[in-house]
Amino acid sequence: MAVKVAEEWLNICGGCEVTILDIGEPLLDLLGELDFVHMPVLMDHKYFGQTGEKDQMEIPEADVGIVSGGVRNEKEKQVAEEMRKKCKTLIALGSCACFGGIPAMANMFPLEALYQKVYRESKTTDAADTPQENLPPLLDRVYALDEVVDVDIRIPGCPTNPALIVKALTALLKGEPFEIPERSVCDECPLKREKKAAGGEIKRTLESMEFDQSRPWDNTRCFMEQGYLCLGPVTLAGCGNKENSNGEEVTVPRCIKGYMPCRGCFGPIRKGASPLVDMMTAISSIGLDVKQVPDRRALLNRYIGGQNRLRPLPVRPK
Amino acid sequence: MKTITIAPVTRIEGHAKVTINLDDSGNVADTFVNVVELRGFEKFCIGRPVEELPRIVTSICGVCPWHHHLASAKANDAVFGVTPPPTGIKLRDLCQSIAFCSDKILHFFFLAGPDFVMGPDADYSVRNVFGIVQSNPDLGKKVVHARQLGTQMLGIASGKSIHPVTAVPGGFSKPLTEAERDKLLPMANEVLEFAKFAIRFAKEDIFPKYLDTINILGVIETGFLGTVTDDGTLNVYDGKARLMKPDGSYEEFPYDQYTEYIGEHIEPWSYVKFPYAKKWGEFSMDLDNPSGIYRTNTLARINVCDRMATPLAQAELEEFREKFGRPAQQTLLYHYARLIELVYNAEHVVELLNDPEITGKETRVPVTPRAARGVGCVEAPRGTLIHDYETDENGLITDVNIIVGTTHNMAPINMSVKQAAKTLIKDGNYDQGILNRVEMAIRAYDPCLSCATHKLDGTIPVKVEIRDACGKVIDTIAN
Numbered sequence: 001m002a003v004k005v006a007e008e009w010l011n012i013c014g015g016c017e018v019t020i021l022d023i024g025e026p027l028l029d030l031l032g033e034l035d036f037v038h039m040p041v042l043m044d045h046k047y048f049g050q051t052g053e054k055d056q057m058e059i060p061e062a063d064v065g066i067v068s069g070g071v072r073n074e075k076e077k078q079v080a081e082e083m084r085k086k087c088k089t090l091i092a093l094g095s096c097a098c099f100g101g102i103p104a105m106a107n108m109f110p111l112e113a114l115y116q117k118v119y120r121e122s123k124t125t126d127a128a129d130t131p132q133e134n135l136p137p138l139l140d141r142v143y144a145l146d147e148v149v150d151v152d153i154r155i156p157g158c159p160t161n162p163a164l165i166v167k168a169l170t171a172l173l174k175g176e177p178f179e180i181p182e183r184s185v186c187d188e189c190p191l192k193r194e195k196k197a198a199g200g201e202i203k204r205t206l207e208s209m210e211f212d213q214s215r216p217w218d219n220t221r222c223f224m225e226q227g228y229l230c231l232g233p234v235t236l237a238g239c240g241n242k243e244n245s246n247g248e249e250v251t252v253p254r255c256i257k258g259y260m261p262c263r264g265c266f267g268p269i270r271k272g273a274s275p276l277v278d279m280m281t282a283i284s285s286i287g288l289d290v291k292q293v294p295d296r297r298a299l300l301n302r303y304i305g306g307q308n309r310l311r312p313l314p315v316r317p318k
Numbered sequence: 319m320k321t322i323t324i325a326p327v328t329r330i331e332g333h334a335k336v337t338i339n340l341d342d343s344g345n346v347a348d349t350f351v352n353v354v355e356l357r358g359f360e361k362f363c364i365g366r367p368v369e370e371l372p373r374i375v376t377s378i379c380g381v382c383p384w385h386h387h388l389a390s391a392k393a394n395d396a397v398f399g400v401t402p403p404p405t406g407i408k409l410r411d412l413c414q415s416i417a418f419c420s421d422k423i424l425h426f427f428f429l430a431g432p433d434f435v436m437g438p439d440a441d442y443s444v445r446n447v448f449g450i451v452q453s454n455p456d457l458g459k460k461v462v463h464a465r466q467l468g469t470q471m472l473g474i475a476s477g478k479s480i481h482p483v484t485a486v487p488g489g490f491s492k493p494l495t496e497a498e499r500d501k502l503l504p505m506a507n508e509v510l511e512f513a514k515f516a517i518r519f520a521k522e523d524i525f526p527k528y529l530d531t532i533n534i535l536g537v538i539e540t541g542f543l544g545t546v547t548d549d550g551t552l553n554v555y556d557g558k559a560r561l562m563k564p565d566g567s568y569e570e571f572p573y574d575q576y577t578e579y580i581g582e583h584i585e586p587w588s589y590v591k592f593p594y595a596k597k598w599g600e601f602s603m604d605l606d607n608p609s610g611i612y613r614t615n616t617l618a619r620i621n622v623c624d625r626m627a628t629p630l631a632q633a634e635l636e637e638f639r640e641k642f643g644r645p646a647q648q649t650l651l652y653h654y655a656r657l658i659e660l661v662y663n664a665e666h667v668v669e670l671l672n673d674p675e676i677t678g679k680e681t682r683v684p685v686t687p688r689a690a691r692g693v694g695c696v697e698a699p700r701g702t703l704i705h706d707y708e709t710d711e712n713g714l715i716t717d718v719n720i721i722v723g724t725t726h727n728m729a730p731i732n733m734s735v736k737q738a739a740k741t742l743i744k745d746g747n748y749d750q751g752i753l754n755r756v757e758m759a760i761r762a763y764d765p766c767l768s769c770a771t772h773k774l775d776g777t778i779p780v781k782v783e784i785r786d787a788c789g790k791v792i793d794t795i796a797n
Contacts, residue, residue, distance in 0.1 A: 012332070012380070013377050013378060013380035013381075013768045014332065014766070015379075015381070015481060018380055018469075018480055019380075019480060021428070021462075021466070022466060022479075025462060025463060027462070028451065028458070028459060028462060031451065041329065042428060042447055042448070043329075043442075043443075043446045043448070044329065044445055044754065045328070045443075046325060046328070048325060050753075051322070051749065052323040052324055052753075072355065072356075072357070073354065073355065073356075075333075075354060102374060102377035103358075105374075106358045114358035114362075117358070117361040117364075118356065118358060118360060118591075119584055122360060122719055123577055123706065123719040124580055124582045124719060124721065125582040125584065126583055128584035128586075129584075129586065131584065131586050131588055131589055132586065133586045133587040134352055135352060135587065135589060159481065204367060204369060204687075204713075205369055206487065206684060207684035207685075208491065209491075211492075213493065213495050214495075239478075252477075254477050256477070257476075257477030258476050258482070258483045258491055258492060260477075260491050263373055265481070294714070295365060295367055295370075295714070298362075298365065302374070
């Protein structure tokens, strides 16, 4: 019998849903074994009956629930709770569901400061009161999904790798466990490392890294060692897929493939790790000065501001 | 008084609900599209290094991350006072048009298509892309493959197709190698063949069946905004704004003057703001006497431009104008215009890949932080996208203003929903098919409420009517 799947999106950008489609033709093969019963982005099942006739929100029962996005308002909290209630296995898909994601950068500010900027202090806006008629109130901050309900499986990434979704669903269909090995982006990255920085200061990405596209990847020096902050050492591997490049089989992390440093979108390598602290150690160990990293707190917590990693700084008395 | 709530609005990107208030006799008194989400990018981008923004603002939208990425990179160019080398600009333009192709395929076939292929009144359990795959496996396979081609092409050109990283201040972070170009070209030709198939399929098998609906459902009369080059050719990467009134007259302005032309109105029932043409008077969504209302996205661009830059798209534009005039006001024609733009972008991708300069080695100039303001603008699939940044002397952000494609259409969407609901719901009679037709009026605009709620969370109510060329309502859609 087909496995019933329900999919929901909370405080999202939609990239995780596009990633599900990016599975491509293998998705068509999987479809024979999956029966999607609820998925607002693609399907018309409604919360309160098809003509809005019911009082209670209702999501159909499913074997597997997939939820993307963090929890930002009362409605999303309710949807998360209903999904947990109706789904035997709950998957947190993407870094917003797993850690809060980029929207959780808002956790650096009190909610009122957001309203003030958006509705009263924006260049082109005719200032007005914060809208609140017939709208779900926002929560005080952005929550990761596991701060609101229990989560069984986490597939991080911004967005994640379609291959990981296939792997997780296949494991579930076979009744096998799904785990992502605790390896770092650096463990996978083919760039050449010499365990020390080329010297000088930490640089911002205001100019090109040094690289040679005509030769195998290990002829290019590690970006961190070139002086550009790269979050590879403290970030979970999984974004890249094996490919053939200049005659060799390599797995190149996605941003490295674009000749740009990693910004940590897969989150910490293991639960409870602190990328901020670990990155400081990594930077010092190759002889660079951590004090030179601009906007450190936001940069090193960019995707993981839920779970209390980002919060408003206390206001200093003037 | 009774209230009908359609929640969630489905097969759109992001979160909205429609609230329809009926009067005592069961006719529509009022409708609201409530956008229920708010995220606050304009607040939390403050303090960040400006060169990091192209990698942060992408998360405003995972469906159209490339357009936010590129608008942000262009705002960076302006902040740093640099012009990228020609190859850098062409690589950005290439990714822009590839992303456009995937987006149009996604919307037409995965989101809106089921209403037409399966029918607006089909059971909700099969009125979706899975229903299409089951009932027409060949078509299903074809569209899944064609959409994914774009993703694969962006992966080859840039490493990361969703939430990209390669557009940087001063250009593009990596050259395209000849080997990569050789891989991309056959894929681009395949997308172009699909584009030709798609518009033929729609013109022969879809639109003729729904002509009555097209002329009624959600039809409203508004102005239009889009980007054109100096000679009036449609361009999605660069150009000037052309703001057209409902009568077809227009004025043009460079995007860094947008604050003189566009205001943003706030309604108490939606977290999303409503941009309007402030020179045209006070904001009003009154169906009989709207004020300041213009539309963006495919139909707007097709209406404001004088011509298309590529031959097949130009022929399609001429055929379209012959049938529907200029400016065309029928809301469901957004779908038709979407496919003309698919053809243009597919042709443009092939053209760029055949340009020897695309594999040039100079893709980027270095930049130095300074205190400045920079406005960057591109056409996103859903409309004109404006990123406006200010920095201090260290290149840290001090102010951000973002107006995204979908928000321009929030007032028109509300008006189309109201028009549709008023036409479709009479004497308290409605069913799921009627409510789906209201939603079809929303879907025509392909709203991306993730984008629209870059500010905060909100829900928007929507309904739609279709009128004939004389303005007579032929059909209405409400959810």
